[in-house]
Amino acid sequence: MNGYAGNVLRVDLTHRTHQILPLPETLVRDFIGGRGFVAKLMWDEIPRGADPLGPENKIIIAPGPLTGAFLPGAGKLEWGAKSPATGGYGDSNIGGHIAPEIKHAGFDAIIIEGHASEPVYLYINDFDIKLCSAAHLWGQGALQCEAALKAELGDEFQICTIGPAGENKVLFACISHDFGRQAGRTGIAAVMGSKNLKALAVHGTKSIPLFDPAATLESGKEMFAACFAKPGFEEWTPQGTAGVTNWVNEVGAFPTRNFTSGFFTKYENINGEALVSRIKVTDKACYGCPIPCGKYSRVKKPAYDIHVEGPEYETIALIGGNTEIDNIEDVAYANYIQDELGLDSISGGNVVGFAMECFEKGIISSEMLGGRSLKFGSVDDFVWLSQEIAYRRGIGNILADGVKKASEFFGQGSDRFAIQVKGLEWSGYEARHAPAMMLSYMTADVGAHHNRSWAITFDVATGRDKLEGKAKRVTELQHIRPLFDMLCLCRLQWVELGFELEWYPKIFHAVTGEQRSWEELLEFSERVWNLTRCYSLREIPGFGRDADYPPTRFMEEPIPDGPTAGKYMPRAVIDRLLDEYYAIRGWDKQGIPSAAQLRKMGLEFTEATVAPLRV
Amino acid sequence: MTGVIHVTVRGHVAKYFPAEQERFDFPTTHSLTAIELLRALNVDPLLIMGVSINGTKQPKDAMINVGDEVLFFSPPAGG
Numbered sequence A: 001m002n003g004y005a006g007n008v009l010r011v012d013l014t015h016r017t018h019q020i021l022p023l024p025e026t027l028v029r030d031f032i033g034g035r036g037f038v039a040k041l042m043w044d045e046i047p048r049g050a051d052p053l054g055p056e057n058k059i060i061i062a063p064g065p066l067t068g069a070f071l072p073g074a075g076k077l078e079w080g081a082k083s084p085a086t087g088g089y090g091d092s093n094i095g096g097h098i099a100p101e102i103k104h105a106g107f108d109a110i111i112i113e114g115h116a117s118e119p120v121y122l123y124i125n126d127f128d129i130k131l132c133s134a135a136h137l138w139g140q141g142a143l144q145c146e147a148a149l150k151a152e153l154g155d156e157f158q159i160c161t162i163g164p165a166g167e168n169k170v171l172f173a174c175i176s177h178d179f180g181r182q183a184g185r186t187g188i189a190a191v192m193g194s195k196n197l198k199a200l201a202v203h204g205t206k207s208i209p210l211f212d213p214a215a216t217l218e219s220g221k222e223m224f225a226a227c228f229a230k231p232g233f234e235e236w237t238p239q240g241t242a243g244v245t246n247w248v249n250e251v252g253a254f255p256t257r258n259f260t261s262g263f264f265t266k267y268e269n270i271n272g273e274a275l276v277s278r279i280k281v282t283d284k285a286c287y288g289c290p291i292p293c294g295k296y297s298r299v300k301k302p303a304y305d306i307h308v309e310g311p312e313y314e315t316i317a318l319i320g321g322n323t324e325i326d327n328i329e330d331v332a333y334a335n336y337i338q339d340e341l342g343l344d345s346i347s348g349g350n351v352v353g354f355a356m357e358c359f360e361k362g363i364i365s366s367e368m369l370g371g372r373s374l375k376f377g378s379v380d381d382f383v384w385l386s387q388e389i390a391y392r393r394g395i396g397n398i399l400a401d402g403v404k405k406a407s408e409f410f411g412q413g414s415d416r417f418a419i420q421v422k423g424l425e426w427s428g429y430e431a432r433h434a435p436a437m438m439l440s441y442m443t444a445d446v447g448a449h450h451n452r453s454w455a456i457t458f459d460v461a462t463g464r465d466k467l468e469g470k471a472k473r474v475t476e477l478q479h480i481r482p483l484f485d486m487l488c489l490c491r492l493q494w495v496e497l498g499f500e501l502e503w504y505p506k507i508f509h510a511v512t513g514e515q516r517s518w519e520e521l522l523e524f525s526e527r528v529w530n531l532t533r534c535y536s537l538r539e540i541p542g543f544g545r546d547a548d549y550p551p552t553r554f555m556e557e558p559i560p561d562g563p564t565a566g567k568y569m570p571r572a573v574i575d576r577l578l579d580e581y582y583a584i585r586g587w588d589k590q591g592i593p594s595a596a597q598l599r600k601m602g603l604e605f606t607e608a609t610v611a612p613l614r615v
Numbered sequence B: 001m002t003g004v005i006h007v008t009v010r011g012h013v014a015k016y017f018p019a020e021q022e023r024f025d026f027p028t029t030h031s032l033t034a035i036e037l038l039r040a041l042n043v044d045p046l047l048i049m050g051v052s053i054n055g056t057k058q059p060k061d062a063m064i065n066v067g068d069e070v071l072f073f074s075p076p077a078g079g
């Protein structure tokens, strides 16, 4: 099969064995790769009702058909597992350089199952595969462990690690790679920790068959040239995603003080300009990327001297505005601490912001903190709490399960301001005056994450009080953006430079020999969207419409200040958005796909599971 | 004086400009601010993250003259 290495690696941690299996043609035909492989293999492989942190959960890792090919941004890797954060479908995407390495080692998917009796790391050097002791690495920080394995194995190995947070099964622990790239969301690092799997080290030297090597090379050259010719190409790179900070504040969508507000008065101290002028050392890119969004920074103070990749926008929003840490040096330091501990800085900043508000409201007392305080704006408090969470000490043990479960524990109405959907903490856009963005968060298959549909400019362009057309646009974006995760391509070339989507079917054909239009490829993405819904329906008792509501704060509390002052999104509006969205999707009022829709999607194999759930 | 302003739009918001164009000329007889130009194009000025005039970043209320090159930036959307 052109574009594919042709093999699936199955690793059994319990019995310390592995098998190299042929890549099923039906998997390629129906699910393309990356996120598509992850979703289908999760459905087939993970037993219904599996404990996310038990040996029966499995980790699925998959590059895509274009991974490693000569085109911009072909270095993304998809990770999946039953999410310990949500109990349902979980995936997360990582950049850096490991995805092509896995493909060149000979694999289109890796399935990791069971539980190792002692800490191990998975060593893959082409078909030389073994589980090695990680006793000397256990307890190390995520970045420290990567450096140690590089020193041990050589720079040619690409490495993913977990930090203490993953080892201690913190539900928002992240997988780290390339000294600052993360698969941050849905807690897959906690699944690694539960399996005693500290790291993955990969080196590959094999070739990948291409349908038309000359056409691939030609298309790739044209795509790079088109990227370089895009207007504003030079202006984008210096700040990367941090460059959006001012704009998000200007439209009143910048998470501030645990999403109390959408406007942070001190934004100029943590924005892209502050990053570039005060701490940035250089730009940093993933494999084959002409527009490096990574910013490598250094902060030197009497107490520490650290290097960190970032902070990128999401970290600035969640660690900066959301906990009111108001200078870029402290945001970068807190970012570094969470990276080393192996905490997702989106959930990490959200959880700390939630805890700070609980402290302010007297729900968390000084006594519960061993006599100390937990105040908005304090980087010392932020760092201290991050460590308590990563090691599950004291109050950190409760917060390590995320804001949804922590609010259930604390009670006293704290669920109103636990800013999450489905158990996944909300990322960097306050959406009380942005209906399409709100719906994007509500219906993202993994929980409150922005990368399935980023629709806030659509709200601004089409009217922020208007609801017409919002559900339709969100649905379209939920097919377009995840398609990049199936092909395992970075989508920033398209989003940031306006790179034409028509390029992708052309090179897809040159690589695989499959002639498909962009619209046809989107149909595969819609299939996967329906499958991930079915997966969560299968795994979470009572899953459906109730899981798609935003936190009460957004439905009842007006924003107090800034450009969106006075705005909130009443439940009636939320209900209208959901009704329209479900109708477009062919789902019933409870958000359950109809039998006809599943047939249309080619997902007949889910019907027996889904049918009893319909009322 | 009759002439044009040369307009370029970077990134995904180009689709909200007339005819979804990335590059076009705006005919005008007089100078106007970037905000006024956007309004004349029926684009909400809030949709634009930044403006560069003749290669230099400027605030949205900066004046644009006939013959100038204007570049409008989309907000970066992150991963």
Ligand code: SF4
Pocket: A073, A095, A096, A284, A285, A286, A287, A289, A290, A291, A292, A293, A294, A490, A491, A492, A493
């Ligand atoms: S734009 Fe950023 S995330 Fe995308 S490939 Fe380039 S460096 Fe990686």
